Amino acid sequence: MKLTLQIKLLPDEKQAASLLDTLKCCNAVCNDISDIAWETKTFNQFRLHHIVYRQMKDSSRLTAQALVRCISKVADSYKLDKKTKRVFKRLGGITYDSRILSYKDDSVSIWSVDGRLKMPFLCHNRKYLPYVKGEADLIYRKGKFFLFQTIEVPEESVKDVEEFIGVDFGVNQIATLSDGTQYGSKELDRIRNKYFKTRRSLQSKGTSGSKKCLERLKGREARFAGLTNHTISKRVVAKAVALGVGVAVEDLKGIRERTTVRKKQRRRHNAWSFFQLRSFLEYKARLAGIPFVIVNPRYTSQVCNTCKVIGIRKGSSFVCPSCGNISDADVNAARNIAQLGIAITDPEKEIMCGSFLHVSLKPRQLAAE
Numbered sequence: 001m002k003l004t005l006q007i008k009l010l011p012d013e014k015q016a017a018s019l020l021d022t023l024k025c026c027n028a029v030c031n032d033i034s035d036i037a038w039e040t041k042t043f044n045q046f047r048l049h050h051i052v053y054r055q056m057k058d059s060s061r062l063t064a065q066a067l068v069r070c071i072s073k074v075a076d077s078y079k080l081d082k083k084t085k086r087v088f089k090r091l092g093g094i095t096y097d098s099r100i101l102s103y104k105d106d107s108v109s110i111w112s113v114d115g116r117l118k119m120p121f122l123c124h125n126r127k128y129l130p131y132v133k134g135e136a137d138l139i140y141r142k143g144k145f146f147l148f149q150t151i152e153v154p155e156e157s158v159k160d161v162e163e164f165i166g167v168d169f170g171v172n173q174i175a176t177l178s179d180g181t182q183y184g185s186k187e188l189d190r191i192r193n194k195y196f197k198t199r200r201s202l203q204s205k206g207t208s209g210s211k212k213c214l215e216r217l218k219g220r221e222a223r224f225a226g227l228t229n230h231t232i233s234k235r236v237v238a239k240a241v242a243l244g245v246g247v248a249v250e251d252l253k254g255i256r257e258r259t260t261v262r263k264k265q266r267r268r269h270n271a272w273s274f275f276q277l278r279s280f281l282e283y284k285a286r287l288a289g290i291p292f293v294i295v296n297p298r299y300t301s302q303v304c305n306t307c308k309v310i311g312i313r314k315g316s317s318f319v320c321p322s323c324g325n326i327s328d329a330d331v332n333a334a335r336n337i338a339q340l341g342i343a344i345t346d347p348e349k350e351i352m353c354g355s356f357l358h359v360s361l362k363p364r365q366l367a368a369e
Contacts (some may be wrong), residue, residue, distance in 0.1 A: 001155050001286055002134070008122040009108065009145040015117050019145055022112040023138070026070055026094040029060050031087060033074045038085045045075035061113045065099045069135075093139045096147075101136055103129055108147070110138070121147070128153060142216070156289025161345075164248040164293070165240050166338030167281065168300070168330050169274040171265075172316075175232050176330035177239075178338040183232045188225060192271060195221045225273050233280035237288055246291030248341025249278055250300060250333075295340040305335035 011019060033052050042048050049071050056067055073095055077086040100111035108121045123129065134150035166178035175183045195217065202210040202217075240247050252274050261269045278294075285292035304311045304320035305327075311320035318329040325332075 001153050001283065003128070003151050003153060003283065005123065005125060005128055005132075005149045005151050007108070007136075007147040007149055009110075009147060010120045010122060011117065011145060012119070015112075015119050016145070018112045018114040018117060019110075019138070020091070020140070021114070023091050023094060023140055025061055025113050026066065027088045027090055027092050029056055029062055029067070029070050030074050030092075032056065033071060034077070034086045034088065037074055037078065041082075043075060043078040043082055045072055048075055063100070063111065065097070066111060069095045069097065069100075091140050093137045093148075096136045096138060097134075101147075103132060110147075153287065155286050158291055159244070159289055161244060161246045161291055162342075163243075163245040164291070164338045164341035164345075165236065165243070165245055166334040166336065166341065167236060167247060167249045168334040168337060169250065169252060169277065170330055171268060171272055173330050174228070175236065175277065176328075176334045177236065178331070178334040180328075180331050181239075182328075182330065183235075188228050189268070191224050192221055192268070196267070225271075226276065229273060229277040229280050233277060233284050236281060237284040237290070240285070240290050241288050246293065246341060246345070247281055247285050248293045248295055248337050248344075249281060250297035250337055251294045252278075252297060291341075291345060293341045293344050295337055295344060297337075300336040300340070301329060301333040303336055305332050305339065 009019075033048070033056065036052050037043055037048055040051060042051055049068070052071065053067065056062070056070075057064065060067070062070065073088075074086065077088075096110065102109045103121075106120055107118050109116055109118050111117075128151050131151040131153050132149055133152040136147045136149040139146045139148060164178075168176040170176065172185060173182045174185045174188065198217065199214065202214050236247060255274075256270065256272075259269075282292050299310070301313065302310050304318075304323060304325050306325045307320060307323040309320060309322040311318055311322070311325070311332075313319075313329050316329050317326070318332045319326050
């Protein structure tokens, strides 16, 4: 499995200045290459290389391999479309490969326009360093340098399981498990409201100081939300491993287009990061070697998990007029998702999943009977 490892570089002042010069020089060369590619309408990397290599090699401070990576960066940028000329930012990220970047013990050796630089680095997942494979991007963000390194981690063989933990995603409860565990969004909502009010206040002022403050605050809310999703997914997968079960989630692709909410709830609804949580759950489950399945969410929040008849949902409460089941609506949905996960992996244990799609009785009819 391919993952991206975030590594923070710890250069001294001289090395930091050299890395900045490297970013500026490489992006200037990328812009020159982009000019030639646009004028000659040559966007294939192999053909572009033969046109620009010698000219750029003689006129820049880049080594051969660094120049090859710049040509590749330009060619890749035109793969999306060839209708707009690409312009690269002065301090935009640049790509490294194993010929110009290597790791050894607690230091990294990285190419720069001033030669090789050896500097310490900080990485919270050092256990993945032996799996480094592929390219890395050098990024400059808020005065700090980061390497986003591609790694290829071997996956555990997927274990056979008979049960699943169902995970129901929501706005009020970020995730609800079929065993009744719930991860609320109270703290996340507090942080989001705090940063929203701060941004709105600073944007209304429009001064240079407020703009600098906005730049400092940039990304904090997203990082907190990402950390929250990482924590939840880690706990869910750890529970699944301990119990020897799989993880089943609902497919909410296009949910924002299919649903409507009140005006006051739009910002909260649009900030819902269910897809990120799903992706975190998926890769952590694959690393742990436990099955991960995605099920159709149709009727999961309306059908009783006990008798498979459409019930009545009011807010966070679910009542089944057929069997009398009364439970939390999200827990009921999570249990339905868990049962669908079993049906997908083992059709012989379908557990009446077909009735999800052809329920004919209405709640009032059931109550009358």
